[in-house]
Amino acid sequence: MNMPTTERPLPYALYRAEQVRALDRCAIERHHIPGEVLMERAGAAAFGLLRARWPQARRIAVLVGPGNNGGDGYVVARLCLGAGLRVDLLQLGEHRHLEGEAALAARAFAQAGGAGRAWRALPADADLIVDGLLGTGLQRPVAGVWAQAIGAVNGARAPVLALDIPSGLSADTGAVLGAAVEADTTLSFIGLKQGMFTGRGPDCCGEIRFDGLQVPPGIYAGEILSARRLDWRKEAALLPRRRRSAHKGDCGHVLVVGGAPGMSGAARLAAEAALRGGAGLVTLATHPQHAPWLNLTRPELMVQGVDDPAALVPLAQRATVIAVGPGLGQGPWGRAFLQQVLRLERPMVLDADALNLIAADGVGDGSMAAAAADSPPWPSQWVLTPHPGEAARLLGCSVADVEANRFVAARRLQERYGGTVVLKGAGSLILGPGHRPVGVCSQGNPGMASAGMGDVLTGIIAALLGQGLSPEQAAGAGVCLHAAAGDRAARQGQRGLIAGDLIDALRSTLALAEE
Numbered sequence: 078m079n080m081p082t083t084e085r086p087l088p089y090a091l092y093r094a095e096q097v098r099a100l101d102r103c104a105i106e107r108h109h110i111p112g113e114v115l116m117e118r119a120g121a122a123a124f125g126l127l128r129a130r131w132p133q134a135r136r137i138a139v140l141v142g143p144g145n146n147g148g149d150g151y152v153v154a155r156l157c158l159g160a161g162l163r164v165d166l167l168q169l170g171e172h173r174h175l176e177g178e179a180a181l182a183a184r185a186f187a188q189a190g191g192a193g194r195a196w197r198a199l200p201a202d203a204d205l206i207v208d209g210l211l212g213t214g215l216q217r218p219v220a221g222v223w224a225q226a227i228g229a230v231n232g233a234r235a236p237v238l239a240l241d242i243p244s245g246l247s248a249d250t251g252a253v254l255g256a257a258v259e260a261d262t263t264l265s266f267i268g269l270k271q272g273m274f275t276g277r278g279p280d281c282c283g284e285i286r287f288d289g290l291q292v293p294p295g296i297y298a299g300e301i302l303s304a305r306r307l308d309w310r311k312e313a314a315l316l317p318r319r320r321r322s323a324h325k326g327d328c329g330h331v332l333v334v335g336g337a338p339g340m341s342g343a344a345r346l347a348a349e350a351a352l353r354g355g356a357g358l359v360t361l362a363t364h365p366q367h368a369p370w371l372n373l374t375r376p377e378l379m380v381q382g383v384d385d386p387a388a389l390v391p392l393a394q395r396a397t398v399i400a401v402g403p404g405l406g407q408g409p410w411g412r413a414f415l416q417q418v419l420r421l422e423r424p425m426v427l428d429a430d431a432l433n434l435i436a437a438d439g440v441g442d443g444s445m446a447a448a449a450a451d452s453p454p455w456p457s458q459w460v461l462t463p464h465p466g467e468a469a470r471l472l473g474c475s476v477a478d479v480e481a482n483r484f485v486a487a488r489r490l491q492e493r494y495g496g497t498v499v500l501k502g503a504g505s506l507i508l509g510p511g512h513r514p515v516g517v518c519s520q521g522n523p524g525m526a527s528a529g530m531g532d533v534l535t536g537i538i539a540a541l542l543g544q545g546l547s548p549e550q551a552a553g554a555g556v557c558l559h560a561a562a563g564d565r566a567a568r569q570g571q572r573g574l575i576a577g578d579l580i581d582a583l584r585s586t587l588a589l590a591e592e
């Protein structure tokens with residue numbers, strides 16, 4: 078029996094708009110499922126979700142555009158009429174000459190006694206708004222009356238169900254093109270779109286549901302995935318099981334380098350997160366000014382005050398992985414230590430000021446890049462973890478440019494700097510070398526927008542590298558565990574969540590993944 082949309086688990090494969098269009102075409106042309114049948118199934122799935130989710134709703138405003146997304150809306154509107162609900166069908170664009178299956182759906186709606194009218198305003202007492210304005214056919218920024226209608230939807234009190242994708246959200250990038258519907262629930266058809274899970278996508282989509290419209294599974298084989306959602310349990314399961322005879326030396330020794338004067342907290346958070354991420358040993362090399370008291374409340378940490386970069390060499394010899402950047406500062410101390418670290422042949426995580434220093438130095442001709450180039454095999458062992466601001470500095474562009482297409486920004490970073498890139502922010506992206514799909518993290522919550530969260534991520538990724546995962550695996554698993562621990566910690570509330578809470582939740586999250 079076909080499972081209802083409300084219960085169906087979300088697939089992991091993510092597609093771009095042109096790929097979903099190709100999937101539609103394949104279903105229609107190769108498998109001879111008429112477009113109107115797909116549209117009928119899409120509308121029926123949305124209607125089923127609508128009734129299950131909002132059983133009390135009596136007055137439904139359905140906004141329809143002139144394409145097939147509108148066609149889906151006409152089907153929902155007809156099914157609502159059939160169930161005795163009051164329907165306001167509000168049209169944008171030219172509806173006198175609809176084409177193909179959208180025209181059939183509009184005719185069936187009229188034959189069922191429905192009448193549409195041009196959108197002017199939303200009925201104030203609508204119980205639910207269905208967004209069938211624009212789907213994967215979005216071609217340009219939303220403006221004019223379209224933007225007004227979307228603004229009205231977002232200002233309305235009624236909940237919003239978006240069909241396929243919220244209107245105005247780019248299916249490919251997760252950016253808002255002009256204006257976008259902020260839905261409570263989005264029901265996506267045939268293939269999940271990659272833009273729904275990163276950038277503004279999660280804001281606009283609300284809860285995401287999926288219906289494959291019963292297309293044959295074979296149609297997906299023809300599309301090369303460009304992105305996939307990461308399953309945090311599967312990612313965490315990459316960690317090798319510990320033998321009963323394991324000792325601390327088997328579990329990785331993380332060397333954290335950071336903590337310029339006045340910035341010791343960040344380095345301490347990264348080091349502590351490495352411990353909770355399962356590292357056997359963690360050494361923190363930091364400025365001598367605060368070294369004596371940095372492990373007072375966490376004596377498991379080994380802390381070394383260093384003022385000569387050469388002192389890192391013996392420390393690195395004992396370490397299996399280096400994390401550099403949190404609290405490093407961009408002054409002479411941080412700069413000298415980063416240059417030394419880049420000469421050390423160890424897998425490493427580069428974050429925060431390590432990235433800012435590399436960006437400030439320029440690419441190709443700066444001393445940082447030159448230091449890295451001294452040891453050519455190692456960039457492939459890097460994990461870079463920029464947030465959008467750091468990514469913009471590394472790419473020499475604006476944050477808006479990065480956010481306009483996070484997938485492209487991640488790829489440009491990887492091509493320019495090598496190794497594995499984690500582009501942080503809602504829906505963090507993970508991209509390693511080669512042509513594997515971009516990993517997209519779909520856990521996490523806005524409570525994690527607080528100081529120190531990035532430092533914790535750095536420590537976790539370093540710990541996973543130290544336990545034997547490859548840079549790409551450690552980055553994927555690290556981002557997922559970090560987000561899952563954030564979600565676990567947020568059960569007690571999102572607002573006021575601090576990085577230390579996430580560290581506290583890490584161990585039980587890891588245990589959950591091992592069940």
Ligand SMILES: NC(=O)C1=CN([C@@H]2O[C@H](COP(=O)(O)OP(=O)(O)OC[C@H]3O[C@@H](n4cnc5c(N)ncnc54)[C@H](O)[C@@H]3O)[C@@H](O)[C@H]2O)[C@@H](O)CC1
Pocket residue numbers: 101102112113115116119142143144145146147148149170178210211212213214215216217218219220223240241242266
């Ligand atoms: N047979 C199929 O191909 C199926 C398609 N489906 C639906 O069809 C949608 C795709 O349909 P279409 O390709 O017709 O595209 P859309 O319905 O998403 O939009 C295309 C229309 O919007 C206009 N438009 C684009 N950008 C605009 C903007 N910024 N402002 C104002 N107007 C704009 C275009 O000129 C065109 O008239 C999917 O998202 C899905 O909802 C589903 O019914 C499943 C089956």
Ligand SMILES: [K+]
Pocket residue numbers: 146208209210211212239240241242243244
């Ligand atoms: K839509």
